Amino acid sequence: MSDTESExxxxxxxxxxDAAEEGAAYYLACPNDHGSLPPRRVCPDCGxxxxxxxxxxxxxxxxxxxxxxxxxxxxxxxxxYATAVADFGPVRITGQVVGIDTxxxxxxLEVEIEVTVSETTGERVLGxxxx
Amino acid sequence: xxxxxxxxxxxxxxxxxxxRTSRDxxxxxxxxxxxxxxxxxxxxxxxxxGNFMGELSEHQGHQGPLMAEAAGVQAPATRYESACASSxxxxxxxxxxxxxxxxxxxxxxxxxxxxxxxTAGATEALAIAADDLWEVRAGMTFxxxxxxxxxxxxDEYGGEHEDLAHIAVKNHENALNNEKAQYQSAIEVSDxxxxxxxxxxxxxxxxxxxxxxxxxxxxxxxxxAEEHGLEAPVSxxxxxxxxxxxxxxxxxxxxxxxxxxxxxxxxxxDAGVDAADVDFAEVHDCFTIAEVLxxxxxxxxxxxxxxxxxxDGRTTADGETPINLSGGLKAKGHxxxxxxxxxxxxxxxxxxxxxxNSEFVADATTGVAHNAGGTVAxxxxxxxxxxx
Ligand SMILES: [Zn+2]
Numbered sequence: 139m140s141d142t143e144s145e146x147x148x149x150x151x152x153x154x155x156d157a158a159e160e161g162a163a164y165y166l167a168c169p170n171d172h173g174s175l176p177p178r179r180v181c182p183d184c185g186x187x188x189x190x191x192x193x194x195x196x197x198x199x200x201x202x203x204x205x206x207x208x209x210x211x212x213x214x215x216x217x218x219y220a221t222a223v224a225d226f227g228p229v230r231i232t233g234q235v236v237g238i239d240t241x242x243x244x245x246x247l248e249v250e251i252e253v254t255v256s257e258t259t260g261e262r263v264l265g266x267x268x269x
Numbered sequence: 270x271x272x273x274x275x276x277x278x279x280x281x282x283x284x285x286x287x288x289r290t291s292r293d294x295x296x297x298x299x300x301x302x303x304x305x306x307x308x309x310x311x312x313x314x315x316x317x318x319g320n321f322m323g324e325l326s327e328h329q330g331h332q333g334p335l336m337a338e339a340a341g342v343q344a345p346a347t348r349y350e351s352a353c354a355s356s357x358x359x360x361x362x363x364x365x366x367x368x369x370x371x372x373x374x375x376x377x378x379x380x381x382x383x384x385x386x387x388t389a390g391a392t393e394a395l396a397i398a399a400d401d402l403w404e405v406r407a408g409m410t411f412x413x414x415x416x417x418x419x420x421x422x423x424d425e426y427g428g429e430h431e432d433l434a435h436i437a438v439k440n441h442e443n444a445l446n447n448e449k450a451q452y453q454s455a456i457e458v459s460d461x462x463x464x465x466x467x468x469x470x471x472x473x474x475x476x477x478x479x480x481x482x483x484x485x486x487x488x489x490x491x492x493x494a495e496e497h498g499l500e501a502p503v504s505x506x507x508x509x510x511x512x513x514x515x516x517x518x519x520x521x522x523x524x525x526x527x528x529x530x531x532x533x534x535x536x537x538x539d540a541g542v543d544a545a546d547v548d549f550a551e552v553h554d555c556f557t558i559a560e561v562l563x564x565x566x567x568x569x570x571x572x573x574x575x576x577x578x579x580x581d582g583r584t585t586a587d588g589e590t591p592i593n594l595s596g597g598l599k600a601k602g603h604x605x606x607x608x609x610x611x612x613x614x615x616x617x618x619x620x621x622x623x624x625x626n627s628e629f630v631a632d633a634t635t636g637v638a639h640n641a642g643g644t645v646a647x648x649x650x651x652x653x654x655x656x657x
Contacts, residue, residue: 208467210392210405211389212393212408232517234407
C-alpha cells in the first residue's frame, strides 16, 4: 500500500471511528425516528435528507454472533474471533467481540463499543466489549 | 405479451479447474446450449451474462462482449453483477425483453472462475458482496454472515446443527447421479457434525464449495419456437425480484429473507400459481441455513418449520416437495455468476424428463428456481412450467 493510499480516509466512516474512540459514538437520526449509520445523506427508511447526529446509547445487546475460523486474509492472524450483531437502540451494528473468550459470547450479552485493532493488518476494527 | 420458452440449456461440469478461463468455460456451456436448442447463433438478439468476481479472479472486466465472442454470437452483450444472483438477474431481464417483444432469442448465462484464488482469496472475493465499511472491516466473511443468520434462527425458532446436517446429506445424495456435480459422494450426518468449523455454528460441510463453471440457456419467444418447430416444452411463466438493505444488521429480520419472499410472491403472481402448485424447487443453498430460509420465503414451508423439513424427509427426492434435486449449490457446486442460470437449466431438465433425477418428479408440471445475492439483499425467483 502506498503512502497516499494509507492516508486516504473514508469520509463519514473514519470520522465515526474517531468519535467512537473518544467515547462519542453516534448514529444518524431522521425526524421520523429512524436511525441509520454513516456515511449517509438520505434516510433509507423514509427518504428525508435532514439527518442529524445523535448519541448512540452507551450499551448494546448482542442479538446474534458467530466465531469465525476461516477469515479473509485481512484477519488471518486474528482468527478465531467472534463477530456479532448488537442492538444499540435505534441502530444495529456489526462488530468483533473482544475482551471475552470466544466460547463465552452469547446472545443477550451486554456490550459497549470499543474500537480495536486487527492483529493482522494493524487497521482499526469496530469492536464490542462486555460491560 | 409473448410466452418465454427454454429452447436449450448447457452446463460445464462444476468443480475444480483453476487453469480454465471463464471465456473457455462459457464457450463450452454455450456450445451445449445451442446444440440442445437447435437455434442458430445468427438468430441471437442479445447476450445477458452474469459474473461476480471477474476483476479479482482473472483481472477481467467488461466481460459481456468477450463472452459473446467466446460463444460465437454477433449481438450486443451486457454483464450483470448482482453478487451470487448475477445470472438470476440476467435471466429475469431476458424474460422481460422477450415478453415485451424487444427480442426473440436471447442467450443468457454466466460463469465464474474461483478456485485459482485459493480459499483465502475466494473468501475475500466473496466477502465484497457485503457492506465493506460496516461488515467486512469488522471481520465478517460470507460464511460468517450466514452463521449470524443461523444463530439468530436457532434463537428465534429453535433447531440445531444436526437439523442443518440433514440438508447437506440430502443434497449430496441428490448429486450422486448428476455427472455435472462437483461432489458425487454420499455423506453422513456425523460427517457434517464432525467437520472443521468455518464460522460457528456452520462447518465445512454446511458450506458450498468454491467452484469453477458456467451455465448457458437459450430463451426464445413462443412465436419463434413455434415458427421454427423447436422442441421446447418448458416455459418460464413467472419472474420476480426482491431487494433488501445491504448490511445484515440493517434488516428488520435476521432470520428471514424478505427479498426472497417478495421475489417469490411476485413470480407466483406473475405465473398465476401459488406455493401449493409447486412440485419441486432448486433453491440457493450456499449454506445449509440458506436452504431453510429459502423454502420458508417461498412459502413451501411455514416460517420456523423449514429447519426440520430435510430431517423429516419432506424435501428429500421422494418427499412431498423435493428441494435441490441437482445437488444444490452444496453438492453441485457454486460458481457464483453461473448459479442462477444453472438452476434454470436443472429445473428445465427435471421438467422435461432429461435429468438423472427426473424419475422423482415424473408427474411434475411446475418447478421453481430461487437465486440469492449476498445475505439475500438481492433475490430472483423464476417459475417454470410444462407448456400444454
Ligand atoms: Zn426516516
